[in-house]
Amino acid sequence: MTSNDDLDDIATLLNRDHADSLLVIGRGLISAETSSAELVEVTYDHCRLLVVCNGLTNEHRLDFSDAQSTLDGVRGELFELVRSARRSSPGLGHTALEKIVADAERLDEREARVVARCDLSPGLVELTFAGLDEHQDLGGDEYVRLSAHGTSAFFTVRRRRCLRGEVDVWFVVGTGGAWSTWAAQAMVGERVLISAPRATFDPNTDANHILALVDASGLAASARILEEAASASAVSVVASVDEPTATAIFGAERSSRVRVVDPRRRYGLLNALEEYGELSVDEHRTVVFGAGESSEMRAIREHLRVHHHLARERYSVHGYWRHRY
Numbered sequence: 001m002t003s004n005d006d007l008d009d010i011a012t013l014l015n016r017d018h019a020d021s022l023l024v025i026g027r028g029l030i031s032a033e034t035s036s037a038e039l040v041e042v043t044y045d046h047c048r049l050l051v052v053c054n055g056l057t058n059e060h061r062l063d064f065s066d067a068q069s070t071l072d073g074v075r076g077e078l079f080e081l082v083r084s085a086r087r088s089s090p091g092l093g094h095t096a097l098e099k100i101v102a103d104a105e106r107l108d109e110r111e112a113r114v115v116a117r118c119d120l121s122p123g124l125v126e127l128t129f130a131g132l133d134e135h136q137d138l139g140g141d142e143y144v145r146l147s148a149h150g151t152s153a154f155f156t157v158r159r160r161r162c163l164r165g166e167v168d169v170w171f172v173v174g175t176g177g178a179w180s181t182w183a184a185q186a187m188v189g190e191r192v193l194i195s196a197p198r199a200t201f202d203p204n205t206d207a208n209h210i211l212a213l214v215d216a217s218g219l220a221a222s223a224r225i226l227e228e229a230a231s232a233s234a235v236s237v238v239a240s241v242d243e244p245t246a247t248a249i250f251g252a253e254r255s256s257r258v259r260v261v262d263p264r265r266r267y268g269l270l271n272a273l274e275e276y277g278e279l280s281v282d283e284h285r286t287v288v289f290g291a292g293e294s295s296e297m298r299a300i301r302e303h304l305r306v307h308h309h310l311a312r313e314r315y316s317v318h319g320y321w322r323h324r325y
């Protein structure tokens, strides 16, 4: 890690040159009435914003989706806050920062079209996209950015068929979000832009137990990890999903390797870690993958670090979406 001065420099630069992006974050993630927002602290896992709203000034903490160890990682997380906030404040013009990032990203995007759809359950839709011949298969939690109708979001590649240039993506539907709503009624022939893939999860070769803790947004990643795990590794999945979705996705595997927790239960994944003895986390042999709501994932990271003494390289736990404030 580098010094706090470097983190302070990031805050200073954003306050000086990118006040428009901070305003988007304030309006999208804190309150639509925000009239100005200033960064007062940037750390490796969160930032604090001083926000003026209806004449009142308050400080708000915003957690990153994952703890970072580099300055580039921190910059990426700050931009993800802008991206996430943008979906709630589409009315504001695009900021200088968004234009810079969009220009860089456009280089690796390809136009893809929907060639098939399958309603897996009332809460989950699979869409197949074609047109991605040049993209590689990264496996694990491979994900891409989808862009269309003025917004973009990340989605996991559930399956990739390189020779056909196709990917299958599972969309959680019914959340009210723009992509969720689009996917719920997307028809064959519709077009979107899809970025080159990235991946983060790389199970240690000495691990003999992979534990995946996911909500519906992390289902595709956990299903792929389950499928790809070396036969020497035991894989347990705890999924916070509704019954029809659990049955559709895990079917016969449910009894042995998959536990389902009620998605209405707050912090159900975190509680499952404490409640189910057989999920025991061995600090030398277990790797954990987590994907779901940001604050629950942060609590899980904390729990793994403090109670199970899990080293940083043994868990890959990500906030895939965040509640609006």
Ligand SMILES: Cc1cc2nc3c(=O)[nH]c(=O)nc-3n(C[C@H](O)[C@H](O)[C@H](O)COP(=O)(O)OP(=O)(O)OC[C@H]3O[C@@H](n4cnc5c(N)ncnc54)[C@H](O)[C@@H]3O)c2cc1C
Binding pocket: 084, 087, 088, 143, 153, 154, 155, 156, 157, 169, 170, 171, 172, 173, 175, 176, 177, 178, 179, 180, 181, 216, 217, 218, 220, 221, 319, 320, 321, 322, 323, 324
């Ligand atoms: C690496 C990565 C991989 C991902 N993979 C997948 C995937 O395979 N499938 C998938 O569906 N999502 C996945 N996500 C999550 C997805 O990017 C977000 O859910 C995104 O917010 C969806 O955009 P939207 O336009 O539908 O909703 P937004 O406009 O961003 O949000 C609108 C509202 O919906 C709520 N919301 C958003 N997502 C959810 C959710 N999952 N459950 C409940 N409420 C929600 C928000 O809190 C907000 O109030 C992934 C995210 C990341 C970072």
